[in-house]
Amino acid sequence: MQVWDRRCLSTGEPAGILTGHLHGITHIDSRGDGRSFISNGKDQAIKLWDIRKMMSNAESYTARVPAWDYRYSRYPQQHNQLRHPHDQSLATYRGHSVLRTLIRCYFSPAYSTGQKYIYTGSYDSSVYIYDVVSGSLVEKLKGHQLAVRDCSWHPFDPALVSSSWDGRVAKWTSNPDCVQETSDVD
Incomplete structure (x- = not known):
């Protein structure tokens, strides 16, 4: 992943490189602290990054992994065991699936x-x-019938909404014991 400094865009070169994902990135989100962010990848993983760990372009490493197209087929089981040999991420989160659309995190x-x-x-x-x-x-x-592409957590209330390819928007609220689906919007 290339990292760009907006103050130096005229150079045409990224400020540095962060390596770790094996396939393309579908979304990034900043923590807002000026150094941490997460990325969701087609390698079925979310990675947590610290911008201070990036390498210069000259030090960048690419992993050699077999190609596949996330739009048309399931993620190959044998790829689940693959790790980037020079992974710079702080943490990796696995379990969700990124297929056929750009899933956000x-x-x-x-x-x-x-x-x-x-x-x-x-x-x-x-x-x-x-x-x-x-x-x-x-x-x-759980509650949708098709892929959940996006979701949003309310900034103050214990509520989250999710939108799905099934045409529904679900609102999830928490109580002391669990999170429950409270309503649908058709």
């Missing part, structure tokens, strides 16, 4: 959660919520 809101979660839609019609520190799956929200 986000940090949970600072005000209500302290950004301690990462959440994403998934081709398997669910919303995944991961713990940033442990990397464990905290919750898998």
Whole structure:
């Protein structure tokens, strides 16, 4: 992944490189602290990055992995074991699936959660919520019939909405015991 400094765009060169994803990136989200961000990749992984770990262009490494097209086929099982030999990410989150569309990922809101979660839609019609520190799956929200491409966590209230290829928008709210689907908008 190439990182660009907006102050130096006239040079035509990226400020540096971060390596770790094996296939293309579908979305990035900044933590807003000036150094951390996450990326969702076609390699079925979200990666947490620290911009201070990037390498110069001369030091960049590419991984040699077999090509496949995420738009038309399932992710090959044998690719699940592959890791970039020079992975610079701080953490990797796995479980969701990125197929046939560009699935987005986000940090949970600072005000209500302290950004301690990462959440994403998934081709398997669910919303995944991961713990940033442990990397464990905290919750898998099921209720859609087709791929969940995008979701959004309310900045102050304990509510999340997800949109799916099934044409539905679901609102999820939390109670002390679990997260529940509370309504649909058709």
